[in-house]
Each structure stands twice: as C-alpha cells, then as structure tokens.
Ligand SMILES: Nc1ncnc2c1ncn2[C@@H]1O[C@H](COP(=O)(O)OP(=O)(O)OP(=O)(O)O)[C@@H](O)[C@H]1O
C-alpha cells in the first residue's frame with residue numbers, strides 16, 4: 130500500500146501541533162487503522178471524498194475504505210538549524226524522510242504566544258525556513274559533488290563513462306541549488322538527474338503546500354494584512370504553489386465538538402459574532418486533499434457489495450501496476466482491467482446501463498489509470514474482482 134507522508138514544517142510556536150491535533154481529532158478512526166494517531170507525532174488521516182459515499186450507497190456495500198494521508202508533526206526549526214541550532218539537525222533529517230511539506234506560518238497576533246523572532250512577520254519566517262532547508266541540501270550536495278569530482282579526476286580519461294555522467298548530473302544539481310541558491314523542485318531535470326535527487330532525498334525537491342495560521346476572527350472575515358504579502362512571496366518564488374489560510378483556534382474548537390449539529394451551531398455563532406453572512410466552514414478537508422494531490426497521488430475505486438475501496442496510486446501508473454497495489458498476484462497474472470468512469474456510472478445510474486451504453490471498457494497493459502476510475506481486474510486464473 131502506498132502511504133506517503135506529509136511533514137508539518139515551520140518555526141517553533143507557529144501552531145504546528147495544534148494543526149496536527151485538529152487533523153487527528155477531525156478524522157474518524159477507521160476499521161483498518163483503529164487509532165488514527167500512530168504515535169504522538171504521526172497520524173493517518175482520511176482523504177475526504179463525497180464520491181465514496183455515493184458509490185457506497187449505489188453498490189449497497191457493507192463497508193467503505195477511503196484513502197489515507199499520513200501527516201507528521203515535526204518540531205520547530207530555528208535560524209541556524211542546518212548548523213545544529215535548536216535541535217536542528219535531528220529535525221532536518223525528519224524532514225528529509227517525508228515526501229511532501231505542509232509549510233506552516235503564523236499570521237495571528239497573540240502576546241501570550243511567544244514568537245522566536247520577536248514579532249509576527251510570516252514572509253520573513255518563510256524565508257528563514259526556506260534558507261535552512263536549502264542550506265541543509267547544500268551541505269549534502271557539496272559533499273557528494275566533491276567526492277564524486279575527486280573520483281572522476283582520479284580515474285582521468287580512462288574513467289568509467291557512467292561515473293562521469295553521474296558526476297555531470299551532480300554538478301548540474303550543485304550549480305542550481307548551491308551556486309544559484311534555488312530549490313531543487315524549481316529546476317529542469319532529466320530522468321537521470323531526478324534519480325539522483327530522489328536518492329539524495331533533497332528537502333528542496335519536495336512539494337510544498339503553504340498554510341497560514343490566522344486568528345479565528347481573521348479566518349471568519351477572510352481578511353489578514355499578511356495574506357497578500359505571503360501570496361506575492363509565493364507567486365514570486367514558487368509560482369503555482371498553493372496557499373491555504375486557516376485558523377488553528379477555529380479548527381481545534383470545531384474538531385472537539387461531537388456532533389454535526391454542534392459544529393454547525395458553533396460556525397453560526399462565530400458568523401453572528403463577526404457579522405458575517407457567508408457560511409464559515411472548516412478548511413481541513415481542502416488542506417488534506419491538496420496535500421494528497423501535491424504528492425502526485427490519486428486513487429481508483431473497486432466497488433461491490435462487500436466493500437467500496439480507494440486504492441492510492443501515483444500519477445502515470447499503468448493498469449498492471451495498479452492491480453499490483455491490490456495484490457502482487459494480480460500484477461503478475463494481469464490479463465485486463467475493466468474500467469468505468471465514475472462520471473459515466475453516476476450519469477447512467479448503474480453498471481448495467483454503463484455496459485449497455487458501451488462505456489464499460491476492457492483495457493490492456495499500457496492503459497494509464499486516471500483518478501476515480503472504477504476498476505475490476507482480471508488476472509490469470511484468479512478472479513481479481515472485489516465483488
Ligand atoms: N490561530 C491561532 N491563534 C491563536 N493562538 C494559536 C493559534 N494557533 C495556535 N495557537 C496557539 O499557539 C501556541 C503554539 O502552538 P503549537 O504548540 O501548535 O505550536 P508548534 O508550532 O507546534 O510549536 P513547536 O514548534 O514548539 O512544537 C499554542 O498555545 C496554541 O494554542
């Protein structure tokens with residue numbers, strides 16, 4: 130099973146643990162994972178998707194199994210962390226181990242919550258964290274660049290061609306990240322270079338979703354003086370990256386309420402207090418789905434009366450490998466994938482109607498699976514259906 134991890138990264142005291150707790154509290158424990166929180170710092174949260182409920186009803190299933198995203202609460206980084214300031218190095222290695230980053234910054238004022246830099250300034254904070262992450266990558270890349278350079282020089286003209294190619298790739302990464310001071314994720318890389326970036330687990334290569342922690346009032350009003358500045362900083366440095374404003378205070382209060390009615394009531398009272406007419410809702414589902422897709426993940430469904438289930442795969446996965454996510458035998462003995470589009474099923478109302486309309490397709494090995502495909506695999510002697 131593909132279980133990718135998003136690490137929650139930021140300066141100390143910006144609200145990382147409160148965010149993590151709100152995520153954990155708001156995600157219902159599932160049958161598969163009796164405890165959402167794996168340890169105090171790691172939690173598996175459900176990827177919300179209304180489609181699974183629709184399919185669950187349509188197939189009259191006994192069970193539904195959503196997709197999950199693992200989130201890790203990483204302790205705060207401070208300036209100089211790459212040189213071991215704070216508890217820097219240990220936490221930087223935790224960041225190296227995750228697949229993507231929720232970069233959290235603070236835009237709420239509260240004299241009782243100490244800011245390590247003395248005052249609230251999220252743009253400065255974003256710069257601090259980015260610099261630390263990049264410098265940590267620089268240290269690692271420089272080490273490899275120097276040692277591989279020495280190997281190539283030692284072997285001279287008789288040297289192994291593949292070693293020279295490898296050095297050329299490391300040199301290009303070195304020039305981009307160390308000399309040009311750019312993040313690895315903004316570079317233009319060949320397959321070989323990407324392999325090296327993955328092997329080094331470069332922190333600056335990981336996808337980032339920016340989260341801005343607001344006071345409850347600012348979240349309700351959708352207004353905060355820092356938001357346009359943060360947005361401008363992201364657009365200048367990482368065009369296309371997503372910024373999601375949220376409020377730790379609001380999400381925590383909401384996640385502690387038991388029933389939907391209590392939550393609706395809380396939101397209504399908040400709206401009344403700040404004289405807001407548009408409904409105020411939790412942004413956690415959007416944060417989870419954005420974090421999940423930033424990792425280039427999506428899922429296909431298997432549906433039947435036993436269960437409706439989401440299977441996480443990476444973009445570009447072909448049918449046999451998708452079958453292998455269910456069971457390795459299904460990949461080995463792959464014959465074909467019978468695929469229906471979710472939208473066709475909903476539009477036509479039943480599997481039989483989709484078949485009658487000629488939209489139930491038999492697909493072979495080269496088929497690339499797309500988000501929300503409903504699949505029934507045929508494999509060897511084994512009927513790989515989940516029905
Ligand atoms: N939006 C907010 N408005 C006001 N206070 C908040 C908000 N979000 C979090 N806080 C408060 O800020 C304090 C620090 O939060 P938290 O412990 O989550 O930070 P952290 O980033 O995990 O810190 P550390 O790096 O030290 O682990 C807590 O007292 C929390 O209740």
Ligand SMILES: [Mg+2]
Nearest residue numbers: 145146204205
């Ligand atoms: Mg914390």
